[in-house]
Amino acid sequence: MDGSDYNNARFSMGGRVTFLDVGGFRSEWRTDVTVGSIYGLTSEYYHPLSECAKWFIAPRAFVNSHPFDLYKRTTRLAEYRLFQSGVGLDLGYAINRNSEVRLGYEVAYIRARLRIGHPLLFQPAGRTGGTSLQYTYDGLDAPVVPRSRRFFHGDLKIVDTLPGAKQTLPVAEI
Numbered sequence: 001m002d003g004s005d006y007n008n009a010r011f012s013m014g015g016r017v018t019f020l021d022v023g024g025f026r027s028e029w030r031t032d033v034t035v036g037s038i039y040g041l042t043s044e045y046y047h048p049l050s051e052c053a054k055w056f057i058a059p060r061a062f063v064n065s066h067p068f069d070l071y072k073r074t075t076r077l078a079e080y081r082l083f084q085s086g087v088g089l090d091l092g093y094a095i096n097r098n099s100e101v102r103l104g105y106e107v108a109y110i111r112a113r114l115r116i117g118h119p120l121l122f123q124p125a126g127r128t129g130g131t132s133l134q135y136t137y138d139g140l141d142a143p144v145v146p147r148s149r150r151f152f153h154g155d156l157k158i159v160d161t162l163p164g165a166k167q168t169l170p171v172a173e174i
Helices: none
Strands: 013-019 026-034 039-048 054-072 075-094 099-117 125-138 151-161 169-173
Touching: 054 099, 075 125
Parallel strands: none
Antiparallel strands: 013 026, 026 039, 039 054, 054 075, 075 099, 099 125, 125 151, 151 169
C-alpha cells in the first residue's frame, strides 16, 4: 500500500508459489504474482549444477507493469505506465545457507505510456540489457514477518542497452 499521495493511493497484493525438487534434488521453481496498482509475473528456476555442488544456474522470465509519476514539488505533472518483459540467466555460488553471489545477464523490452498529463519526457520503447553482480545475505528468522536478524542485498549492474542512452550506464543498488 502506498498512500504518500493521498489523492492517488495505490494498493497491490502478491503471492508466491514454490515447487521443490523439480528437475532434480535441491532445485526450486518460484513464481511470484502481483496484482493491483502494480501487475507482475516473475518465474525463476534455481538449479544446482550437481546434487552436492554450491554452484547453480538460475534462468528467469518476467513481465510487469507499474505507475511512474513526475512531480514538480507537490504537484503531479504527469503519470506514465511502464511495461517491461524479459528474460535473464544467472550463474551463482551458494556461499552458505544464508548467502549467495550471482553473476548474470538480463535482456528485456520496455515501453512507457503517458496516462495523465502532458508528455514531459519522451516515451521510451525498446530493448534493455545489462550484466549484474549480486550478493545476498538472508539471515531473517521468518519468511513472512521477521522479528530479528539481518538482511542485505547489493547489486552492481552495467546497463549496456537502454532506449535513449548513448553509452553504458553503471548502476549500484544496496
